[in-house]
Amino acid sequence: MWEKGVANSIIMKELEDASSQDYHFCNGKVISSMCTKPLDIAQEAHSRFIESNLGNAGLYPGTLDLEKQVIEEIGQLLNGSNIAGGILSGGTEANITALWIARNITGKKKVIFPKSAHFSFHKACDILAMESVMVELNDNYTIDIEQVEKEIDDDLCAIVGIAGTTELGAVDDIQALADLLPEKAFLHVDAAFGGFVLPFIEDAPKYDFSIPAVSSMTSDPHKMGMATIPSGALLVRNRDWIRNIHKEAPYLDMIGQLSALSGTRSSAAVAATYAAMRSLGRDGYVNLVKECMDITGYALEKARKLGLEPVMEPLMNILCLYVPEPRKIQKELSKKGWKVSVAQNPESLRLVIMPHVTRQSIDGVFAELEALL
């Protein structure tokens, strides 16, 4: 531990030094992240609520009310009514909590999910001592429904479908999963990324609470929702289900409190989510997503001019391209300050076209890419 405190100016200088080594969204060169620069109003809201802790909700009835409103709005956006849930630390915690609820209610342990699922489901199965069954994908990179059917048995706790896969932005056939679901099993839809994209895209496949069998969903305001980190929404169809993970904490005033994996919970993220959603409204998100999709289309055009083909036509603002030796290209781009990622299934160069990625960013990265081909 440092023996003596130092002046703020020294601290700020040290923080600046650290921050200057980080990549920042503002120069448009980070094309690998599923997060983006939050709206200014979201950052302001975050600072205003910096000290309040929803893990001790009795002290923060105002913030608790904001959280209820935010969950109600996200639930409606996902075509649910009277949806329960809360703002957790992100998609990982929301996915773990969804399976925790499903396991406690069903008393069963088998979880079926696609190979494309986020690694948070492996964490969940590990922590919850559940059996994970990973199913292969179809030619269109969605979960193979016939394989799912073969895996269903009496031990089934839950099936997981993904609405916006991390690597490709593919959307599983949630209706087909619903059609297979045994009566007492759960259907969780991970829309951590897609939850703030698909509702604003015309002709998006059906993936949400409009399908009656969907039990719970994850949707992250800290990704395309333009809120601050850490904000991941867990949405649950039946309010009573959450009681199954409830633990007593007699020293706290628990009334109205969400039962969650975290103890202390960020009210700042709740306020920021409220601010972002209130500020943009549906129209704002429609415009934001349209711009991201337009730029994704622009990037695809540029790729084709270079003779590069996409793994799939982008459904969302994620573009994966077949390139020779993607890892090598990623490394070379990184030397020039461009951060792109590499998808594994199939191996390809992955660009995530978030709101901080402009046409100029695309021109810049493709100019470098052309030189490397």
Ligand SMILES: Cc1ncc(COP(=O)(O)O)c(C=O)c1O
């Ligand atoms: C589909 C999906 N689910 C879950 C997660 C995990 O979210 P977080 O990193 O907020 O925990 C991600 C993260 O990229 C994701 O893409």
